[in-house]
Amino acid sequence: MKLEDEVRHNSEDIDDAVLGDVVLALHRRVKVSHDFDIPYIAGYSKDGGRIYIDRHLPRTMQWKGRTVRLAPFLLTHEVVEKSLLDELKLHYLHAHQIALRIERDAVKAAGLAWRAYQSVMKQNEKPIDEEYLKKVPGDLDVTPYRDLKDYSTLDRLIKAEQARG
Incomplete structure (x- = not known):
């Protein structure tokens, strides 16, 4: 899809429809996996090309009689966070906020x-x-756990990786 085709709505103001276009555009740029155990619910590969959502998180929620997929919102969070970490070298806490x-x-x-x-x-x-x-991706970016000095989670990830391989 061409870049200009992704822009279905146009506004210079804060606009929900434009943000919806952004969420769809981000989804086209990365792969999503629900196959692994991911501390903090979701994470990303070291190269940013894959978003990992914990395999135990429900994929949908019910809201006012409709079923809503959770992945687009988590994916948006993770892509933005990873971009800020890699491109602007922000600390995880700032990128996360x-x-x-x-x-x-x-x-x-x-x-x-x-x-x-x-x-x-x-x-x-x-x-x-x-x-x-039990199942941890080998290319999971551990920056969040490292920046937060969450050594117990880092240790658990290392042990899972060693058991896997």
Whole structure:
């Protein structure tokens, strides 16, 4: 698809439809995998070409009688975060804050309540963070865990990698 074809809506103001175009454009640029155990719910490959979403996270949520896919919002967060880390060399906490705000706005632009979306994430966050890591991608970028000095998670990832290989 041509770059100009991705822009279906046009506005100089903050516009939900334009943000929807952005989410779709980001989705076209990376592959998504739901096949692994990923601490912090989601992550990215070292080269940024693949977004990993924990295999135990539900793929959808119910909202006002409709089924909503979660991946587009997580993917948006992860792509923005990874880009800020790699291109601008931001610390993870700063990149995460910006990505979280964009994720929030994408959720709202899709007509969902942020609180409802966050409720699904929070219900799954602790079980995912505490799960035994059986399947970890070999190219998972560990910058978030390193920048946060989350040595216990880094240790779990290393042990899972060693058991795999």
